[in-house]
Amino acid sequence: MKISKRGKEIQESPIRKLAGIANAAKARGVQIYHLNIGQPDVPTPDVFYKSIEHYSEKVLAYGPSDGLPELKDAMIDYFANYNIPLKKEHIVITVGGSEAVSFGFAVIADPGDEVIVPEPFYTNYNGFATLTGVTLVPIETKAETGFHLPDIGEIEKKITPRTRAILICSPNNPTGTIFTEAEIRQLAQLAKKHDLFLVADEVYKEFTYDGEKHFSILELEGMEDRVIVMDSISKRYSACGARIGAVISRNTEVMQSILKFAQARLCPATLDQVGAIAAYRLPMDYFKDIKLEYQERRDILCDTLTVNKDIVLQKPKGAFYIMAKLPIDDADNFARWMLESFNENGETVMVAPGPGFYSTPGKGKQEVRMAYVLETQKLAKAARIFLKGLEQYNRR
Numbered sequence: 001m002k003i004s005k006r007g008k009e010i011q012e013s014p015i016r017k018l019a020g021i022a023n024a025a026k027a028r029g030v031q032i033y034h035l036n037i038g039q040p041d042v043p044t045p046d047v048f049y050k051s052i053e054h055y056s057e058k059v060l061a062y063g064p065s066d067g068l069p070e071l072k073d074a075m076i077d078y079f080a081n082y083n084i085p086l087k088k089e090h091i092v093i094t095v096g097g098s099e100a101v102s103f104g105f106a107v108i109a110d111p112g113d114e115v116i117v118p119e120p121f122y123t124n125y126n127g128f129a130t131l132t133g134v135t136l137v138p139i140e141t142k143a144e145t146g147f148h149l150p151d152i153g154e155i156e157k158k159i160t161p162r163t164r165a166i167l168i169c170s171p172n173n174p175t176g177t178i179f180t181e182a183e184i185r186q187l188a189q190l191a192k193k194h195d196l197f198l199v200a201d202e203v204y205k206e207f208t209y210d211g212e213k214h215f216s217i218l219e220l221e222g223m224e225d226r227v228i229v230m231d232s233i234s235k236r237y238s239a240c241g242a243r244i245g246a247v248i249s250r251n252t253e254v255m256q257s258i259l260k261f262a263q264a265r266l267c268p269a270t271l272d273q274v275g276a277i278a279a280y281r282l283p284m285d286y287f288k289d290i291k292l293e294y295q296e297r298r299d300i301l302c303d304t305l306t307v308n309k310d311i312v313l314q315k316p317k318g319a320f321y322i323m324a325k326l327p328i329d330d331a332d333n334f335a336r337w338m339l340e341s342f343n344e345n346g347e348t349v350m351v352a353p354g355p356g357f358y359s360t361p362g363k364g365k366q367e368v369r370m371a372y373v374l375e376t377q378k379l380a381k382a383a384r385i386f387l388k389g390l391e392q393y394n395r396r
């Protein structure tokens with residue numbers, strides 16, 4: 001028997017692939033600071049669990065494929081805070097933002113069709129592209145320019161008869177970059193000119209620093225039919241295990257197809273949606289302290305790392321990641337070496353190697369992604385240990 005080509009080719013997650021080596025290090029008694037994965041340590045809001053405790057239906061039945069109407073209402077009220085008017089028919093609740101991405105790819109493109117995406121990008125787009133047969137066409141962005149978009153002409157050159165969409169993630173994972181309103185408006189014009197969808201992964205919407213505002217593609221006028229947004233509560237309410245996300249679009253045909261994909265997997269988890277309703281009903285100032293905390297963490301990590309002048313890093317404005325360019329030969333070797341061969345008084349740091357955030361072979365070899373998801377003291381220590389590791393790696 002043979003397994004499929006896509007089953008063989010799908011990439012291993014760079015975030016999780018070193019887990020075995022990390023476990024072996026732990027078994028040797030080494031303590032690891034996990035900066036490899038975007039798992040926030042912020043407690044999930046109490047109301048999330050309380051509302052589930054009070055759920056009193058006798059049968060935990062299938063729910064609607066497009067999600068509970070009460071959750072959609074709560075989301076509509078949340079988006080109203082951003083002056084983004086939505087209706088229930090614009091939302092399909094999904095099993096995390098992950099399912100939203102795979103439904104999004106499946107609805108805009110047939111196998112072999114192309115989606116343009118700034119690179120580096122959220123690594124799992126590679127996996128979803130393999131699953132749906134979509135070809136990701138990368139646009140180069142660089143650490144030296146804060147991973148902002150190149151000249152729009154460079155992006156236009158990538159458009160072919162098979163191009164179906166331009167995909168952005170803002171605030172960005174892995175770079176932390178927030179694409180400016182001007183950048184997004186240029187992309188919108190390009191999408192209009194070439195009759196493409198404009199798709200945005202906005203799961204880090206709240207995580208913006210230094211007073212920076214996130215501009216959502218849902219705010220674009222005259223683009224209602226072209227715009228598709230992927231969303232999630234995983235980071236917003238620190239509820240990664242809840243697996244609740246959404247596809248949002250005002251394009252009726254898109255939403256009808258998404259609904260059919262959703263019917264094929266029956267429904268999202270009811271109890272998680274019950275918790276999500278309560279989270280979405282929290283006042284917006286819930287995010288205030290959380291944002292300040294992350295901003296402080298970002299500052300600690302960036303300020304500590306850039307003491308080493310050979311590290312290329314611009315302080316990003318959003319999400320909770322940095323993509324640092326390091327004076328190293330090979331990020332995969334380095335990340336592995338940090339776990340297998342290095343420790344500072346029994347402690348080391350785990351990072352995600354850069355190449356998995358690229359689809360262009362050979363790119364990201366000098367880069368690692370670090371998530372500032374630990375509280376400040378631990379993070380400061382992790383950053384210092386990381387610098388020591390880097391120094392020793394280059395001297396070995």
Ligand SMILES: Cc1ncc(COP(=O)(O)O)c(C=O)c1O
Pocket residue numbers: 038095096097098099101122169172173201203231232233234240243244245
């Ligand atoms: C940019 C981005 N999109 C989507 C996801 C998927 O999130 P979820 O947990 O909602 O599936 C993640 C998770 O890290 C992410 O970083």
